[in-house]
Amino acid sequence: MKKTPLRAENVFASKWAQCVEFLALGRFYTSLPDDDRELFAKHGLESTREAQDTAYVHQLAIQMLEDRILEGMIRHSWNGAESVRDQLVEMARILDEQCTAQCQFLIESARAEARGETTAEARKESAKTDMILKEASRRRLAGIPFDDES
Secondary structure: OOOOOOOHHHHHHHHHHHHHHHHHHHHHHHHOOHHHHHHHHHHHOOOOHHHHHHHHHHHHHHHHHHHHHHHHHHHHOOOOOHHHHHHHHHHHHHHHHHHHHHHHHHHHHHHHHHOOOOOOHHHHHHHHHHHHHHHHHHHHHHOOOOOOOO
């Protein structure tokens, strides 16, 4: 695999991709009712609601601010083609949607587990596809080339 030199845009985009993921999880988690936060923390994050509540109360605003700063840096200090910048913004939007879809699957699975049920195989396969697409979007936004790209 050919390594691409790291440029400033790649560093900002890579950090931005990470922020988008953290922010999507934080927004999803904090929007859940208490009972679902308990399930999500226990089954989805292997933690406790108290620990996650404490972490997200303090981190959500910071994550949102960091995400907006990095997005602003990409939007307003971009040296490349506007079409590439616009594609990055669109990839961030898509990554956010895919992260939220993954969180939705985790809460559905946690609810099923709490009822003593299993998640349908078709839903599991759909979630695997979502995870692959999420990873592809994260890599694309972060500027990480795929194996077949030179």
